[in-house]
Amino acid sequence: MAFAATYNAKETEDKWYSYWMENDYFHSEVNEKEPYTIVIPPPNVTGVLHMGHMLNNTIQDVLIRRARLKGYNACWVPGTDHASIATEAKVVNKLKEEGINKNDLSREEFLDHAWEWTHKHGGIILEQLKKLGASCDWERTKFTMDEDLSKSVIKVFVDLHQKGHVYRGYRMVNWDPKAKTTLSDEEVIHVEKEGKLYFLNYAIEGSDDVLSIATTRPETIFGDTAICINPNDERFTHLKGKKAIVPLCNRVIPIIEDEYVDLEFGTGCLKVTPAHDENDKNLGDKHQLEVIDIFNDDASLNSYGLHYEGKDRFDARRDIVKELETLQVLTKTETHINKVGTSERTGAVIEPKLSDQWFLKMKELAQPALDAVLDKEVALVPEKFINTYRHWMENVRDWNISRQLWWGHQIPAYYYGDGKEDYVVAESKEEALSLAKSKTNNDNLSLADLTQDEDALDTWFSSWLWPMSVFNGILEPDNTEINYYYPTNDLVTAPEILFFWVARMIIAGYEYRGEKPFNSVYLTGIVRDKQRRKMSKSLGNSPDPLMLIDKYGADGIRVGMLLSSPAGNDLMFEEDLCKQGSGFVNKIFNASRLILNWEVDQDKPQPAYCKTATAWYQAKFQKALAELEDHYNKYRISDALMTTYKLVWDDFCSWFLEMIKPPFGEKIDATTYQSAVTLLEDNLKILHPFVPFISEEIWQNISERNKEEALIIAAWPKQTWADEAFIKDFETVKEIISGVRTIRKEKNISFKDSIQMSVINNEKLSTSYDSIIAKLGNIEEITYVEEQLANSMSYRVKSNEYFIPMIGAIDVEEEIKKLTEELNYQQGFLKSVTKKLSNERFVDNAPEKVVAIEKQKQADAEAKIEAINQSLKSLK
RNA sequence: GGGCGCUUAGCUCAGUUGGUUCAGAGCACUUGGUUUACACCCAAGGGGUCGGGGGUUCGAAUCCCUCAGCGCCCA
Incomplete structure (x- = not known):
């Protein structure tokens, strides 16, 4: 065996990844085996790998590799998302740096730039995943703007429109003035900000009275179309039916009454600006108020803003406040903390804005998806997310699916006139024309008369089809692939996009296939730094994953990521975890090196301790295998890793190998050697999902393997039976050995000096373990006795007593003290047990x-007390 | 403001329907060992009145109430 003295992760990892790729192990085709399918949560096409991806994809790879070993036809479909708003923002920025303004480009020109950008940066992230060891079926790589996926999106939009689920509405939407697009509610982040509450005096028409009104947004006075008071508010009875005059623009507006007004807040009077506040809009609708939009698309004031026209809303606010102060309209300001909606992408403060947008009715569509999760048809892991999911789905609001962007799927609606209803929805312009003709009864319409809607669809409107569209299940709903791979098995993703994406995929799944898209959703945590801060580019607290791989090896990082990340819990990442991971890899490497470097003596008979040790580890392995099964079934990946970690490190290396290790300079017998190699191979199989590279490396080093014999496609160890009684006995043996070690330590007896031991075997423990106790305790001879041994150190395991004879005089005082302490403890314990048992x-x-x-405990304690008393008597 | 969840060793977390030797793991820590695979090693050890208080029960980390602190989602 050609084993280097130290493990070179980088070389090894590159070597085996290429080997796996060359031999097509990741590729899946429809066959007679049972499929196990995962679709990747498609990362942004121009994104780069961050720690969240590392965690996410490590988990997916663990699941897929284990499925492959378990004999499933494992298929992991990779791909990327066009991420309309994020990518468009990047392209706009890049153009700006080159001195090009997006608004000066035609849609086609801009899209050329966007595609160029996509081709240049696209897919880098997938290459990075390969470094991590991700065993995706790269031949199946998809992109949400691939031709077939785009067609699927359009087909679904048209279909939902025909079914009446998609509609066009003039609604208040979240407007991002920086990106100049609408956002869905989910893309708005509310942050607490300290602002000011301004108290303004409005004059009352035909009187000298003034009315004080508190507002956080004085610049919106230009859009005021009413003042509202609470009809029950006696302070304002005299104002009923009167009119007020808006400062600066001197517009006369009615004073209306509505119980919506909070008597306690501000002055108890509310200025109503229907164009710029959702609640005001509702009030406006109720009282049929005029709607005045005072902003341009970039949130600068329009002509309604009079001499502030063209000024940004915040600059305008500052200046208006000054002017109002001079005019003595502003009487007072207070600081006020309120939550301000900001754009997830651009950070801009969201402006509520009324506009024509496309919506998808959700209530009816959401019902099957809600039921699926409540009935555990789709399992959320961990279950705590079910409540959140239900809350959201029960209160689901219509989905604003149009975005004022170019990068994405253009909405297939075609306008043929100026009227609000003068449009048709169709998969192609040609179809649209014939629809338009029949709708208008105008045969003279031509393609040139049709204009396609400028807007693009929300990114999630394509990714919600992902589990179906990657198998072409929308365009060809009955093709063999979709029928075979769908529904997929597990989805691994972040809880942040539970509603954005997961819920919508379930909705789409039921709508288009009448079936769930996946059986289980594993929700990972957020990767945070040690101070619990979310890892982010702006904070600069996120390590570069590729640097980490370089430093610790992919196997090391994978272990590091999984060491402490139960589903749904955030992961406090620190580099030390990777160190621990690469330490584990090193341990595996060294243990294998030890075994494979042993020289075998074909004629040597197998020593008894080797036979026992082998049988014990086999039992231990079986027990661990059963535990692993349970952990995996419950998606407790960290626990599965820890079980494997302890099995390999503690049981295999620290106990098994130490037991069978031949004395220095001697060879190992053939039987033990063969068993050790087989057990090592079994270890490698259960290690493979976590540490694919080192495990394959050792596997291939054990013997020549042809391509059908690679570890990646080996068979998961068979589960048989774990001899629990044997394992339990062995725990006693370990305690006996620990006892010897403790005495050695206390009495400073070097491990190199062999010692004697006498036993009173009250437990009737089998003598077959003696050879192991002797080996690991370096005991020359174990003698069975009936009487306690004088001049010795003693300890008890269960009711057995062990004596190590001392050469010099032993410290009687010290021994008595120790025994008395032990006696006290046992007596106290016995007392509590007896008390319990005497309680009827x-x-x-x-x-x-x-x-x-409890009775057994009582008997054991009594036996121990008896033994200790005997020892004490002999000492005194 | 509404909803959901969390609080167990220095840190990160297990603890399944309340019931095995005074609560477990990994890491960290302390001490000792190590020319014999690995200083990325081995062994031994210390450390928690399970957030506070109350209740139910023969028995509570586990169930109920309450207080306090923290987090997430939604408005």
């Missing part, structure tokens, strides 16, 4: 099993 209500009510356990 306990004996009568507790299950028999529990009572039996």
Whole structure:
């Protein structure tokens, strides 16, 4: 075996990734086996790998590799998302740097730039995933703006429109003045900001009275179309039916009454600006108020803003406040903390704005998706997200699906006239024309008369089809691939996009296939730094994943990421975890090197301790295998890793290998060697999902393997039976060995000096373990005795007593003190058990099993006390 | 303001329907060992009145009430 003294992760990882790719192990085709499918949450096409992706994709790769080993036809579909707003923003910025203004370009010209950008930066992230070891079926790589996926999106839009779910509405939407587009409610982040509350005096028409009104947005007075008071407010009875005059623009507006007004807030009077506040809009609708929009698309004031026309809303606010102060309209300001909606993407303060947008009715569509999760048809892991999901789905609002962007799927609506209803929706312009002709009864319409809607669809309107569209399930709903791979098995994603994406995929799944898109959703946590801050570019607290891979190896990072990340919990990442990960990889490497470097003596008989050790590890392995099954079934990936980690490090390396290791300079017998190699191979199989590279490296080093014998496609170890009684016995053996080690430490007896041991075997423990106790305790001879041994150190395991003879005089005082302490403890313990057992209500009510356990405890304690008393007597 | 959840060792977390030797793991820590695979090693050890208070029960980290602190989602 050609084993280097140290493990070179980088070389090894590149080597095996290429090997796997060359031999097509990641590729899946429809066959007679049962499929196991994952679709990747498509990252932004021009994005780069961050720690969140690392965690997410490590988990997916663990699941997919394990499925492959378990004999499923494993298929992991990779791909990217066009991410309309994020990508468009990047392209706009890049053009700006080149001195090009987006508004000076035609749609086609801009899209050329966007595609160029996409081709240049697109897919980098997928290349980075390869470094992590992701075993995606790269031949299936998809992009949400691929021709077939785009067609799917358009087809679905048209279909939903025909079914009456898609409609066009003049509604108040969240307007991002920086990106000049609408945002869905989910894309708006509310942040607490300290602002001011301004108190303004409005004159009352035909009187000298003034009315004081508190507002946070004085610049919107130009859009005021009413003042509202609460009809129950006696302070304002005299104002009923009167009119007020808006300062600066001197417009006369009615004073209306509505119980909506909060008597406590501000002055108890509300200025109503229907164009710029959702609640005001509702009030306006109720009282049929005029709507005056005072902003341009970039949130600068329009002509309604009079001499402030063209000024940005915040600059305008500052200047208006000054003017109002001079005019003595502004009487007072207070600081006021309120939550301000900001754009997730651009950070701009959201402006509520009325405009024509496309909406999708959600209530009816959401119902099956809500039921699916409540009935556990689709399992959310962890379950705590079910409540959140339900709350959201029960209060679902119509989805604004149009965006004032160019990068994305252009809405297939075609206008043939100026009227609000003068449009048709169709998959192609040609179809649109014939529809328009029949709708208008005008056969003279031509293609030139049709103008397509300028807006693009929300990105999520394409990614919600992802699990279907990657298998072409929308355009060809009955093709073999979709029928075979759909529904997929697991979806691994972040809880932040539970509604953005996951819920909508479930909705689309039921609408278009009458079936869920996946069985389970594994929700990862957010990767945070040690101070619990979210890792982000702007904070600069996120390590570069590729640097980490370089430093610790992909296997090391994978272990590091999974060491502490139960589903749904945030992951406090620190580099030390990767260090621990690469330490584990190193341990695996060294243990394998030890085994494979042993020289075998074909004629040497197998020593008894080797036989016992092998049987024990086999049992231990089986037990771990059963535990792993349980952990995986419950998606407890970290626990599965920890089980494997402890099995390999503690049981295999620290116990098993130490037990069978031949004495220095000696060879190992053939039987033990063969078992050790087989057990090592079994270890590699369960290690593979976590550390694919090192495991394949060692696997291939054990013997020549042809391409059908690679570890990546090996068979998961068979589950048989774990001999629990044997394992339990062995725990006693470990305690006996620990006892020897403790005495050695206390008495400064070097491990190199062999010692004697005598046993009073009250437990009737099998003598077959003696050879192991002797080896690991470096004991020359174990003698069985009936009487306690004088001049010795003693300890007890269960009711057995162990004696190590001391050469010099032992410290009697010290021994008595120790024994007395042990005695006190045991007596106290016995007392509590006896008390419990003498409680009739306990004996009568507790299950028999529990009572039996207590009785056993009592007997054990009594036996121990007896033994300690004996020892004490012999010392005195 | 409404909803959901969390609080267990220095840190990150387990703890399944209340019931095995005074609550477990990994890391960290302390001490000792190590020419014999690995200083990325081995062994031994210390450390928690399970957020506070009250209740139900033979028995509560686990169930109920209450207070306090924290987090997330929505308005």
